[in-house]
Amino acid sequence: MAFPFSIIERIFKRSGVEAGGGGRRWEGAASLATPQQQTLAARGASKARASALYTNTAQGHRIVEAWSVSLVGKGWQVRPQHPDTATRRALSDAFEAMTRPLMMTMARAIVRDGEAFVQLVVAEDGTLCPKLLAADQIDPSLTRDLGNGARIVAGIEFDAADQVVAYHVLREAPGTPFQTYAAPIRVPASDMLHMFDKLFPGQVRGLSWLAPVLLKLRDRDEASDALLMQLKVASLITGFIRDTDGTAAGFLAENTTLNVALEPGAMRILPTGAEVSFSQPGQGLAQAIEFLRAQDREIAAGAGLTFESLTGDLGEANYSSARVGMLEFRRRAEAMQLNLIEAQFLRPLWKRWTDIRALAGELPADRASLADYHAVRFVAPGWAWVDPQNEVAADVAAIEAGLKSREEVVAGRGRDIDELDEERARDAMRAATTEAAA
Structure with missing residues (x-):
């Protein structure tokens, strides 16, 4: 029976932009109609799941650690541009001593949680003490309209011009011992640094860098555990005795002296009519292992790492492929270093730090002299x-x-x-x- 030409035409004819079309192939496909709201709604769940996978799985831990080390390495170097050599060295040593304890923990938070918050607290003696906060300490449940265009979204307050003016901070991070349930404290934006990679215009809070691979990481970990259990079962060889005559093949209750246990080097004589076969639970393991390697490649691509960086497997790598993969990763890492670590953390912190020292009388407060202290360059950690x-x-x-x-x-x-x-x-x-x- 021949199909009508109209049906064949509908099957094979394509017109327009397929990405915006319909049909059975798009049924059940996820879509982000309002990415600002949807990423904000997914922030909490993805953060909690990323934290669990970072703590409990080898690959989740590897993704966070590899990216954290790439962002901060052994530490950033500060190069003040003050004309006096001794002053440059003193400023550099003091600033690096203040920031170094924060850097690695902050980088882990940026990758694992999708964002990091540093509150700039001034001690009673006038010393600036940066304090790293948990992401959920910026009250994610606080969202309301303040009128005249001002609003609070997930704990971050905006004015009518869409500028961040304050952060609403809980006194204690949720889940900490002796947590007190009190209203959040309003902290001016000048006293808070918020580091996150903005994926969409208008995005307010960060999304975990593990979000593209969270589900696959979980399935990959469960599949690995299942294969391990399969290997353990495969080591337990099970025998099945069949009776071709339809009788008990000599295995009656009174036959208590019959021994069919398996021992190394043992030879057993079975009764007439009995035959033995063995289970083969280890079949297909080689194909499963290769399939897991394909999953590892997808996870590495989604996490922005190379396959070798994710797994530590260098069996298929050579100099050329390793170099090409590493160079591509370095380009993205250097962009993140510049946009996240330097632009959102180091530079605003340096200006705030020098201003506070000037107010405390430790540095000259006049504009011309202070400009020499504001001038600075930052050197990112080098690559091996x-x-x-x-x-x-x-x-x-x-x-x-x-x-x-x-x-x-x-x-x-x-x-x-x-x-x-x-x-x-x-x-x-x-x-x-x-x-x-x-």
Whole structure:
């Protein structure tokens, strides 16, 4: 029976934008009609699930740790631009000592919870004490209209011009011992730093970086446990005795001396009419393992990592593939370093810190002098070399060709060029002293 041409035409003909079409293939597909509201609604559940997977699963833990180390590494270097060398060194040492204890925990919160909050608390002696807060301490349940265009959304207060003016902070993080149920405290925006990667315009709170892979991570962990149980069962070889004559094959109640237990090297004689077969519970494990590797690749892609970074499996990697994958990851990590760590944390914290020290009389308060203290550069942590010999040779060639400066190359290694030059000067002086003594 031939199909009518109209039916065939409807099946194969495509027109318009398929992404906006309908039909059976789109039934049940998820959609984000209002991403600002939907991401805000999903924030709490995804944060809690990401925290559980970070704590309980190897891959969830690996994703958070790999990204955290990439964002802050062994620490950021601060390069004040003050004209006096001693002042630069004192400012750098003091600021790094203040921020270093916060950095790793803050980076974990950004990746795992999707956001991090640092409250800028001024102690009685005038010292700035940054305090890292739990994400849920910014009251996510507080949403109301304040009139005249002002409003509070998930604990963050906006004015009529859509500028953040305050944060409503609970006295204790939910779930802490001796938690007191009191109204949140209104903290001015100048006293709070909020770090998160904004996915959509108008997004108010951050979404866990594990959100694209949370469900797959859970299923992957359960599948791994199921395979492990299958392997354990496979080690328990089970035998089945069949009777071809339809009788008890000699296994009667009075036959108590018959021994059919399995032992290494044992040979057993069965009664007439009995045959033995064994279960094979380990079949298909090789295919399952390869399927899990495919799942690992999807998880790595969703988490923004390479397969090797996620799993530690370097069996299929070579120099070229490892370098290409690492370079792509570094580009995204450097963008996150610049937009999250430097722009949303270090720079506003530096300005606030110098202003408070000026108010306390520790720094000059006049505008011209304070401008020298506000000027600063930040050096992100460097990256480990994939091939040190070739990469150093390439950097030397780029410097000689005028395509790079020494400062750019040194900064790319996570070093301060002033410190490097001082170390080289000391090495040269030591070598000259040794040569003169000889």
